[in-house]
Amino acid sequence: MLDRLAGIDDPRVLVSSNTVDDAGVYLMDDGSALVLTVDFFTPIVDDPVDYGRISAANALSDVYAMGGRPLAVLNVLCFPDEALPPEVMLGILKGGQEKVAEAGAVVIGGHSVKDKELKFGCSVVGTVDPGQVVANAGAKPGDVLVLTKPIGVGVLTTALKNEKLDAAKLAEITALMAELNRDAAEAMVEAGATAATDVTGFGLAGHAVEMADGSDVTLEIELGGLPLIGGAVETLRDGFIPGGLAKNRDYYERFVSVDSGLDSYAVELIYDPQTSGGLLVALPEVRVADFQTAFAARGHAPAPVVGRVVSRGESAVNLR
Amino acid sequence: MLDRLAGIDDPRVLVSSNTVDDAGVYLMDDGSALVLTVDFFTPIVDDPVDYGRISAANALSDVYAMGGRPLAVLNVLCFPDEALPPEVMLGILKGGQEKVAEAGAVVIGGHSVKDKELKFGCSVVGTVDPGQVVANAGAKPGDVLVLTKPIGVGVLTTALKNEKLDAAKLAEITALMAELNRDAAEAMVEAGATAATDVTGFGLAGHAVEMADGSDVTLEIELGGLPLIGGAVETLRDGFIPGGLAKNRDYYERFVSVDSGLDSYAVELIYDPQTSGGLLVALPEVRVADFQTAFAARGHAPAPVVGRVVSRGESAVNLR
Numbered sequence: 001m002l003d004r005l006a007g008i009d010d011p012r013v014l015v016s017s018n019t020v021d022d023a024g025v026y027l028m029d030d031g032s033a034l035v036l037t038v039d040f041f042t043p044i045v046d047d048p049v050d051y052g053r054i055s056a057a058n059a060l061s062d063v064y065a066m067g068g069r070p071l072a073v074l075n076v077l078c079f080p081d082e083a084l085p086p087e088v089m090l091g092i093l094k095g096g097q098e099k100v101a102e103a104g105a106v107v108i109g110g111h112s113v114k115d116k117e118l119k120f121g122c123s124v125v126g127t128v129d130p131g132q133v134v135a136n137a138g139a140k141p142g143d144v145l146v147l148t149k150p151i152g153v154g155v156l157t158t159a160l161k162n163e164k165l166d167a168a169k170l171a172e173i174t175a176l177m178a179e180l181n182r183d184a185a186e187a188m189v190e191a192g193a194t195a196a197t198d199v200t201g202f203g204l205a206g207h208a209v210e211m212a213d214g215s216d217v218t219l220e221i222e223l224g225g226l227p228l229i230g231g232a233v234e235t236l237r238d239g240f241i242p243g244g245l246a247k248n249r250d251y252y253e254r255f256v257s258v259d260s261g262l263d264s265y266a267v268e269l270i271y272d273p274q275t276s277g278g279l280l281v282a283l284p285e286v287r288v289a290d291f292q293t294a295f296a297a298r299g300h301a302p303a304p305v306v307g308r309v310v311s312r313g314e315s316a317v318n319l320r
Numbered sequence: 321m322l323d324r325l326a327g328i329d330d331p332r333v334l335v336s337s338n339t340v341d342d343a344g345v346y347l348m349d350d351g352s353a354l355v356l357t358v359d360f361f362t363p364i365v366d367d368p369v370d371y372g373r374i375s376a377a378n379a380l381s382d383v384y385a386m387g388g389r390p391l392a393v394l395n396v397l398c399f400p401d402e403a404l405p406p407e408v409m410l411g412i413l414k415g416g417q418e419k420v421a422e423a424g425a426v427v428i429g430g431h432s433v434k435d436k437e438l439k440f441g442c443s444v445v446g447t448v449d450p451g452q453v454v455a456n457a458g459a460k461p462g463d464v465l466v467l468t469k470p471i472g473v474g475v476l477t478t479a480l481k482n483e484k485l486d487a488a489k490l491a492e493i494t495a496l497m498a499e500l501n502r503d504a505a506e507a508m509v510e511a512g513a514t515a516a517t518d519v520t521g522f523g524l525a526g527h528a529v530e531m532a533d534g535s536d537v538t539l540e541i542e543l544g545g546l547p548l549i550g551g552a553v554e555t556l557r558d559g560f561i562p563g564g565l566a567k568n569r570d571y572y573e574r575f576v577s578v579d580s581g582l583d584s585y586a587v588e589l590i591y592d593p594q595t596s597g598g599l600l601v602a603l604p605e606v607r608v609a610d611f612q613t614a615f616a617a618r619g620h621a622p623a624p625v626v627g628r629v630v631s632r633g634e635s636a637v638n639l640r
Binding site for chain 1: 348352361398429435
């Protein structure tokens with residue numbers, strides 16, 4: 001329904017969302033390009049500063065996923081004045097600003113409204129070389145897929161909501177969600193990535209299907225190679241199933257072919273909705289070492305190779 | 321409290337909000353500048369398309385108030401899926417897109433969340449000549465003040481909420497709120513305006529106080545010269561008082577000196593919160609004719625002269 005509303009016929013729009021949920025790329029008169037995105041959500045953790053960090057990292061990630069560099073940020077805040085003290089607002093904004101500063105960008109304004117339900121996020125403007133935009137749509141048969149953060153935060157934050165997550169594990173997933181995708185983005189641009197997406201609400205499966213359809217290829221993903229957050233499978237087995245997981249599976253499983261004999265709980269995790277997840281990057285096989293070198297130079301362990309791109313088959317994604 | 325969070329020490333930030341509610345101007349490496357703003361609110365009228373038009377015009381206005389030109393827009397939508405049919409969402413987005421297209425800009429994406437309360441607005445990126453940014457802070461003694469839309473929509477929409485506004489008046493204020501401030505912005509840039517602000521939630525008084533404080537001057541406003549929407553005084557007299565009016569008066573009246581003998585209902589209207597209000601523009605007296613010529617060339621009647629700028633006195637605003 002919303003396709004009709006996107007500016008896809010405008011030559012200034014290099015990348016447009018055909019839903020209302022993605023980043024766009026706008027060509028300026030001087031040949032440079034802007035990356036624009038807005039994202040916000042209700043608290044995923046209780047600590048205001050951590051919530052601010054995670055939400056800002058998540059919004060900035062849309063710019064990184066296109067190979068861009070964030071410049072300036074507007075805060076978006078829906079705040080229940082009567083239910084929460086001003087210190088909570090200050091904590092959220094501080095956490096957000098910390099991540100914006102880490103990204104080399106600056107908070108330049110924003111908008112707040114009174115609301116019953118707390119929501120926070122950012123609108124981000126970044127810059128990208130129009131010749132180096134990394135979109136969903138460039139993956140080629142023969143490319144290799146890497147994933148820069150492990151999956152499973154949806155399951156673990158569901159346990160958190162039910163007060164069944166220990167402090168150490170909470171600290172682990174908080175750090176993971178608050179981590180910027182900047183280093184991954186810089187490494188993928190250096191290594192000539194052909195396509196990338198950040199893994200967020202639709203889960204690995206949903207975002208992989210989008211990349212496969214956008215690129216007219218099939219993604220073969222090796223379940224055994226997927227980085228899973230420690231304890232995610234067990235937590236899922238214990239019955240902590242995010243609402244979004246079932247929705248993602250209901251919608252996307254028709255596009256995913258799953259080999260027989262795979263662990264059914266691990267398979268479920270490909271539908272787990274992520275918050276501020278990592279980048280799923282497609283690269284020519286000969287450039288993977290360059291990516292790992294560039295990622296290591298920024299202080300990271302190698303990103304797991306999670307599969308490869310093949311010619312379009314019956315399904316968008318094959319899970320093996 | 322939020323002052324500490326604005327990036328006011330960053331040389332790339334030419335204009336920053338010291339609250340979370342204004343537009344910012346960001347200097348690019350090539351010497352051009354971006355104007356960034358985000359604004360959204362709950363429905364002000366019942367018709368979805370009109371609501372979309374008004375909310376987009378209101379968000380775009382922040383760019384116009386700085387003397388900028390909108391380029392690209394992200395939709396911000398909080399939508400109650402269960403309470404409202406998808407046609408309402410489509411209508412809102414259509415109305416917004418219509419105004420964005422009229423502004424010569426393009427909708428490039430956005431973000432929607434499920435919410436109990438409907439809210440819609442836009443994040444807007446525009447461009448501005450860094451040498452021609454029209455901020456709050458440039459008004460000079462001797463300047464003349466013009467106001468490009470009449471005030472009183474807060475009072476009249478309060479009557480609307482109480483089902484006491486007739487269809488003709490609803491059509492009048494809807495058209496007023498949906499009107500872009502583009503022509504006013506182009507005229508003021510042509511005429512070399514020294515300062516400008518759009519008149520929105522804080523009412524004429526609140527935004528005038530901001531301009532006076534930012535410019536270290538006093539604004540003398542002639543109540544008799546103020547353009548009031550027909551019926552606004554009578555509607556106020558009938559008891560339709562927006563919640564925001566009392567809040568604005570409580571906060572701003574300490575900064576406003578009011579001559580004795582003025583009509584008390586008309587005085588109240590300077591505190592009336594506006595939605596997508598006009599521009600309050602300060603111009604050198606010798607340039608007022610140029611402004612009116614440029615405004616007329618774009619199809620408008622002359623904008624009423626509402627006062628003048630004098631050296632800073634005891635009050636930020638003198639109402640005479």
